[in-house]
Amino acid sequence: MDLDHARTVAVQAAEAAGALLLEGTRGTVGVQAKGDAGDVVTDLDLASEKLLLERILTAYPSHTVIAEESGLVGAAGGEWTWLVDPLDGTNNVAIGLPAYVVGVALCQGGRPVLGVVHDPVSAHTWSAIRGRGALSAPAGSPSGVRLAPPYAPSPHGPLLAWTQGYDVSRGDVAAHALKSALELNARRVLQLWAPLLSWAMLARGDIDGIVGYRAEAVDLPAGALLAREAGIEIRALDGGPFEECFDGTPEDRSFVAAHPRAMPRLLSLLE
Incomplete structure (x- = not known):
């Protein structure tokens, strides 16, 4: 598997989808209810996902794809699986807030080996290949610069992002306790409302950490791989090891992510 070629395919697909989203948000966005938890889906989600599926499956027709709206495309259990989040930040778009990204990951045996996050608003793309670092580049650029977020602690406490899965209820005791400790x-x-955007901000060093509780399987691997390859450490909530796989249970997708030197302090906040 040529991961450099796969990155090129993923970046070009994400940037094309981003251009579609950027143009679409300038007009009226069709919004529909999705599920029973107050989530929504827009016509832009569907159009972006259609474009991404066509690009990826044209390049890799034998691979499996799991997409946010379409679900499983192709046979399950193969060696190579793409994860597609066509519009991470749908609720933001629905209310006219320009905070959204496109996310794509390629997994081998459930483990991400390639992650791409594209921000149409800033026209910037971040990508990572496992073991080869993370890159930041303007959209359309054939090259990029390595991401290496600094350690810059504040005496006033860390600036953090919180993310949780769609199935987490308002009455979830563990989620309430975690959020209260952070606040x-x-x-x-x-x-x-856009976890992949939070991951990109962490990889850049704009925020100090992310705490996730039962995170969604489709968007977690791309963002977590991007941050890890930039030098970010990711642990389970109890401080144990964490693996950014898309399979497993929702409990397996609860985590703390921060610069390695900031991790002990962040874990202590959650005790």
Whole structure:
């Protein structure tokens, strides 16, 4: 498998989808209810996903794809699986807030080996190949610069992002306890409704950490791989090892992510 070629395919597909989204948000966006938890889907989600599926399956017709709206495309259990989030930040788009990205990951045996996050608003793309670092580049650029977020602690506490899965209820006791601990000890806690955007911000060094609770399987691997390859450490909530796989249970997708030197302090906030 030529991962450099796969990155080129993923980046070009994500940027094309991003151009579609950017143009679409300038007009009226059709919004429909999705599920029973108050989530929504837009016509832009569907159009972006259609484009991404066509690009990926044209390049890799024997691979499996799991997409946010379409679900499983192709046979399950193969060696290579693509994860597609065509519009991470749908609720933001629905209310006219320009905070959304496109995410694509390629997994081998359930483990991400390639991650791409594209921000149509800033026209910037971040990508990573496992073991080869993470890159930041303007959209359309054939090259990029290595991501290496600095360690810059604040005496006023960390700036954190919180993300949780769609199935987490308002009455979830563990989620409430975690969020309360963060609100009491952090300088700010962002809830962006776009987890992949939070991962890109962490990889760049714009925020100090992310705490995730039962995160969604489709968008977690691309963002987590991007951050890890930039030098970010990711642990389970109890401080144990964490693997950014898309399979497993929702409990397996609860985590703390931060610069390695910031990790002990962040874990202590959650005790």
